[in-house]
Amino acid sequence: MYRYNDFDEAFVRERVAQFSGQVARRIDGSLTEEEFRPLRLMNGLYLQLHAYMLRVAIPYGTLSSRQMDQLAHIAETYDRGYGHFTTRQNIQYNWPKLPDVPAILSDLADVQMHAIQTSGNTIRNVTADHFAGASADEVADPRPIAELIRQWSTDHPEFQFLPRKFKIAVSGAEADRAVVRAHDIGLVLRERAGTLGAEIIVGGGLGRTPMVGKTLKDFVPLQDLLPYLEATVSVWNLLGRRDNKYKARIKITVHEHGIEEIRARVEERFAQVKPAFGGIDMEMLSEIEAHFAPPAFVTKPVDAYTRAHEADPVFRAWADTNLAAHKAEGYAIVTVSLKKPGQTPGDASADQMRALAQIARDFAHDELRISHEQNVILPHVHKSDLPAIHAALKAADLATANIGLVSDIIACPGMDYCALATARSIPVAQGIATRFNELKLEHEIGPLKIKISGCINACGHHHVGHIGILGLDRAGVENYQITLGGDGTETTVIGERTGPGFAYDEIVPAIERLIAAYLELRTGPEETFLQTYRRLGMDPFKTALYPEKDAKAGKEKAHAA
Structure with missing residues (x-):
């Protein structure tokens, strides 16, 4: 796990002091909102x-037990006793008071954490x-x-005011567990003739216009990786739309210029920027790698483990579902x-965070990850x-055996918290999970x-959900569209919309009909x-979702006959 050097420590402390002054000026009215x-x-x-809301960075999702303990302390001291882990491997605190934010950032700095570039038009x-x-x-x-x-x-001085936010994900395996093809840049580490490098995937993203990323270059050796990334972001920084944030x-x-033109521009820019690196990036990488032994x-x-697996059905269900x-x-x-x-999906209480930190100290080499x-x-x-571990998780109410199953739902905070949201997400996730728990059908x-x-x-x-649900506002009423067939793995596919949306009180029954149809249709x-x-x-899934439409069509057909 990476540990700050003297420069890192000084940089973060300076940012805390700088922002503390800015908060003070906002409170006394010297700065307008x-x-x-x-x-x-x-x-x-x-x-x-x-x-x-304060969003705290958890770089590449890695935490020590000490850092998790500090996140618990912040939740308890400055918030309402919990934190929300996000799809960007961050943690969000939903209720901090503005005068407390400098103290929170100082507490984060004490354990080598920060909130820098978790927002804004930056990387x-x-x-x-x-x-x-x-x-x-x-x-x-x-x-x-x-x-x-x-x-x-x-x-980075060139990339602090980009056309829009910019997201990068890195995977080192053939199985994509980082959704790299749905990122602005996705990297897949590969070995070629004994040399380690990366496939560079560019132009993925979800949102208003979902797209699957395209391969910009199938293999870039590690010694060229950073200058190649710099060239790629630099080209976009010049070409990217600033007249329309939805197209930025x-x-x-x-999409507008084509992958071939982008590739040509990146190669040209790469030739210009590579000499400036002078190998310093590889020296940095060598120092960094030592932290990840x-x-x-x-x-x-x-x-x-074998005895517990054979004798305890509750342990066996958890082990069979939650282990990799x-x-x-x-x-x-x-x-x-x-x-x-x-x-609420992704929420953890301060007590649960502390329990996880203790388990990591006792049994897991003092390391945790956020997915x-x-x-x-x-x-x-170790399996022994x-x-x-299972007993400790049970005591903390964290032993749910549902990884990859129906109730293991990704959900944003939605209209319960977010100013951009147009519908609720959390109650829908809770409703679906609760319903299938009642039916005992998950496994x-x-x-x-x-x-x-x-x-x-x-x-x-x-x-990229096998079943995706999008909450929208339709004339002041929540309406939920369903997409099917999405996939966020190495075979990334954008889901296909099924048809008209469903009202809030209709969405859980619609999902139930959909899954019942699957159980009837599958080969085994x-x-x-x-x-x-x-x-x-x-x-066949549309037929299950819209039975009244199918029945109406049948009546019309019979009447015409």
Whole structure:
């Protein structure tokens, strides 16, 4: 895990002092809200529906137990006792008071954390595969590259006033767990002839105009990676639309100019900027990599795990659902669900954060990860410790066995908090999860990703959900559109809209009809929802969603006959 050097420490403390002065001037009236707005956004502070919201960066989703403890302290001291983990691997506090924000930022700096560039038209928090450094299918740990990009992009003088926000994700495995093709730039680490490099994917993004990223270059050696990224962002900074914020993202620039023209411009710019790096980026990467050495894995019996798995059905259900394969013999990756049915997806109380920190200290090499799916990962756990971990999670109300299932829903804060939202997301997620928990069908249904956004900005990634739900305002009434067949993995696909939307009180029954149809249509328990949809297409699912329309068409056909 990366540790700040003297420069990092001084830089963050200086930013805290600077923003503290700006907050004081806003409070005494020296700064108007209009003048203060760009300053607070540079430090992750939003003004939401009911209060300020502070978004804290968790670079590439990695936390120590000490940092998690501090997040709990902040939640308890300055907020309402909880935090919300987001699809950008950040944490948001929804109720801070403006005079307290400098103290929060100072407390964050005490544990080498900050809120810089979690907002504004800059390069945002760099995200990565939440199984990085642990997964069995990994080519290389992407976190050193993500840290290199973080250091390069933070306060980069050319990229502080970009046409729009800019998001980068990095994966080091063939399986895409970072949704790289839905980012402005996505990097997939690859090895070619013994040389490590990356495929550069550009122009992905969701929101108002969802697009799947295109390969800008299939392989860039690591020694060229940073100058190539600089060239790419620089080209977009010049070409990107500033006359229309809805057309300002790089996906629109790539669409309007074409990938071939963008590639040619990037190559030209790359030739200009590469000499300026002079190898300093590789020296930095070498220093960074030393921070990400794997923990000292041990060899010991897994008898305790085997006994618990055989004797305890509750433990077995959790282990079979929430564990993933680890690269080290005798180890597992644990995903801790923050999606207990009926609760707000992604929320964790201060007590739960402290419990997770303690589990990490005791059993997981003092490391935690936040996933873009709004869950918490213990990346390095010996199987012999799993029964004790499960017991500790149960005590903290964190032992829900639903990873990848119906109730493991991604949901943005929606109209309960967000000033941009046009509909509620949280109650819809709670309603769906609660209903299928009542039906006891989750494990029978199997893998199914439901993603919900409360507005067209798509913070809930609904476009790449197997079932996506988009909440909109229709003449002052909440209306929920459904998309099907989306996929955020290495086979990224944007979901297809089914038809007219559903009222708030209709959306949960509509999802129930949809999933009931899947259970009837699938060839067997081994065929997932997505596989069934790809085999049969939209029509049978539309029939399930709109039975009254199908019945009306039948009556009209019979009458005509």
